[in-house]
Amino acid sequence: MFSKKVIWSVLLISAFLIVGIGCAQKKNVDTIVIWHWMMDRQDAFSELAQKYKEKTGTTVEFKLFFPPDIYSQKVIAAARAGGLPDIFGILGERKTLASFIKAGHMVNITSFMEENGREWKKRFYPQTLELVVFSDTNTYDVSPGIYGVPIDTTIMQFIYNRSLFKGAGLDPDTPPETFGDFITYAQSAQKALGVNGFVCGWGEGWLLNALAVEWAINTMGEERFLKTIDGQIPYTDREWIKVFSLFQTLKESGILASNIATMTNKESEDAFSKGKAVFSFNGSWAVNVYAQLAPELDYAFFPLPKVSQEHPIKVWGGAGSSFMVNAKSFHKEKAIQFLKWLTSKEQQEFFIRKTNNLPAIRECEDALSPLLKSLLSKFGNLTHPDTWERNEDSRVIEVMNRGLQQIVMGVKSPQEVAGEIQRTKERVSRR
Amino acid sequence: MNLSLTEKTTNFSFIFPALLIFSIFYIYPFFYTFILSFQEYDLISPPTFIGAINFQDLFSDQGWWKSIYNGAFITLWALTFQNILALLLALAVDKIIRLKKFYRVVFFILPVLSEIIIGLLMKQLLISEPTGRDVFNHFLENAGLGFFAQNWLGAEKVRLVTAWVHCWKGFGWAFVIFLAGLQSIPEQLYEAARIDGAGAWQSFRRVTIPLLMPVITLILVLTILGTMQAFAMILALTGGAGGETTVPVMIIYNHLGNRLAGLACAEGIVLGIILVAVSFTMFFISKKIREKYGVLPG
Secondary structure, three states: OOOOHHHHHHHHHHHHHHHHOOOOOOOOOOOOEEEEOOHHHHHHHHHHHHHHHHHHOOOOEEEOOHHHHHHHHHHHHHHHHOOOEEEEOOOOOOHHHHHHHOOOOOOOOOHHHHHHHHHHHHOOOHHHHOOOOOOOOOOOOOOOOOOOOOOOOOOOEEEEEEHHHHHOOOOOOOOOHHHHHHHHHHHHHHHOOOOOEOOOOOOOHHHHHHHHHHHHHHHHHHHHHHHHHHOOOOOOOOOHHHHHHHHHHHHOOOOOOOOOOOOOOOHHHHHHHHOOOOEEEEEEEEEHHHHHHHOOEEEEEEEEOOOOOOOOOOEEEEEOOOEEEEEEOHHHHHHHHHHHHHHOHHHHHHHHHHHEEEEEOOOOOOHHOHHHHHHHHHHHHEEEEHHHHOOOOHHHHHHHHHHHHHHOOOOHHHHHHHHHHHHHHHHHOOO | OOOOHHHHHHHHHHHHHHHHHHHHHHHHHHHHHHOOOOOOOOOOOOOOOOOOOHHHHOOOHHHHHHHHHHHHHHHHHHHHHHHHHHHHHHHHHHHHHHHHHHHHHHHHHHHHHOOHHHHHHHHHHHOOOOOOOOOOHHHHOOOHHHHOOOOOOOOOHHHHHHHHHHHHHHHHHHHHHHHHHOOOOHHHHHHHHHHHOOHHHHHHHHHHHHHHHHHHHHHHHHHHHHHHOHHHHHHOOOHHHOOOOOOHHHHHHHHHOOOOHHHHHHHHHHHHHOOOOOEEEEEHHHHHHHHOOOOOOO
8 A cells, every 4th residue: 555645746746747748838720820029010010910810811920029139049949849930030140041941940932932923922122032042052051942031121321410411511412422521521510510420339240240341342342252251362451451440540530429339229329319420320220210219300321431433332231021931830821821911012011111111022112201212222232141152150250340349449450350350260260 | 774665765756856857957958068068059950069179169269268357357356346345334234333224225226136227227327428428427527526537438448347337236245145244243252352452453353354254255256156157237238348348158148149059058168167166266265264263164
């Protein structure tokens, strides 16, 4: 006979195990679940989901996970645990997307894109679709195909405050074209109005990196830039030193906000919207941010101030948000049908009107504000790491971003930073 | 004592849930971290064994050693400035002043607040305006100390200011532990010392310090462990400031974010080894001091 103690022990252990096992999430089999990180777009998504339910009877649930860091961790953890939703987005470089595809988490939707005379595929701007396409010659060892559905796009541009331009006696319709003009204009406005010349969230390295890449491509051309990534040209090359020196020139010109190297993009957007700086560098999403922070703000975008006439300017952009279909989802077909509906003209127009973003598909120009419409003209000249055949190692980018912050803080010279980047490049290449 | 199988099973069944949780959440991750440090792993694809390459990479990474230096710099400030301040305040609250309970609560508010809140709050105070006219400088100017006003989070001061903010946030912990230690010293010892003709300084040196030595050791070790692993407050305050305030956990966090999980694990292990070595050294030094003072190791 077992004693009471043994019986109680067995009961306790059983209860413990039952509670643990019983924690599994219940799933509604009829609902398409979508995970995303875009807080500013949640309301628009919910309205679209409601509209879709009324039209088809299918329930779509958009689940927001914020901030983006947390979202990324959640998606990776869910992928490992086999718990990805029907549709999800990927944040991160092309290598991440490739890893997800190789691990069998994403549906190759090429056949859906190309059915009915490629009707779905033709809707998109080629630049937006390029980010989710892996070609036959891709270096990531991914089966060629289309693996995602872009829902919007972004472009990085310089921005200027037109009211401050007027106040400083500058022509508000003539933004600076060259790097020299840019500094002169910023200094004039700074002197006349006592505001900052330039403000940007350079505490977040990626904004520095985007600008450095644009100036590098303008300085040495895209081919030589990509050769650096391939390891054929060192970062200590004089053209790279020239690029890094631009940041030193900015520092020495006195136009940078004093705390620019620790400033977040949110702080920079806040400062620019309050008229505390003449210039900023930001993405097209800023239109929505400024509309909320300062609806009366009079500003305009302008292209990268040129540092060389020899090579064309490339605009950092094309990478917006994309949705992918979970290869293990029970609702693959339904999920794809929903994404097809979401990227139709009517829905895209609703979406961009509501969120002030650039569309992923063509023929939505009428729904755009004049500011956003002005950015569409840049679509033919975009560049983004996710469209390059090879990407720089994240550790090299990390050292570059940190080095650029050190230059604008006056801690290191362009030569020192170039040396550190090159040493890191050589170190990671040996792995 | 000989126990029957049934009794052994019964006893084991009571510790089984705790043992299971401990194994899953502590022992398994510990060994898994160690295994991952010898692998290349992007958290999605299967890991690949690469030997000690992550460690080689780490030892030749200037950024990593700079972060260790930054962590050590802040730790040095915390060990000295923060703990001396905490001890002085604990002595004051214990012996001298009234409103003891009020001060206990006041000094303990800061450690209770979230590190992110402290970081963001201090950032707002130090650099709330991009034009440079921040709240703290404004206060200095109004107080007639305008000559002190400067860019507090600029290249020259950012590391020092980060250390000060860390100490300001952290001294409450040490204060509470010091106070508990001081209150455990029997009053009779001070009375005996007074009868023997000891002054305040001699009582402090010959009674308080020796009897407080186990507490001091504990605080020093906790300070080292806590400060070398500081992260959230610094991230919110400076974001690393071009490597000037980048601390080891920030590097580990960034590498995990870039899905270099193997490298991040190697960094975690090296940091862990450094901290264990420093902690044991502190225990050893403290034991020697206690022996010198004639107090048995506690």
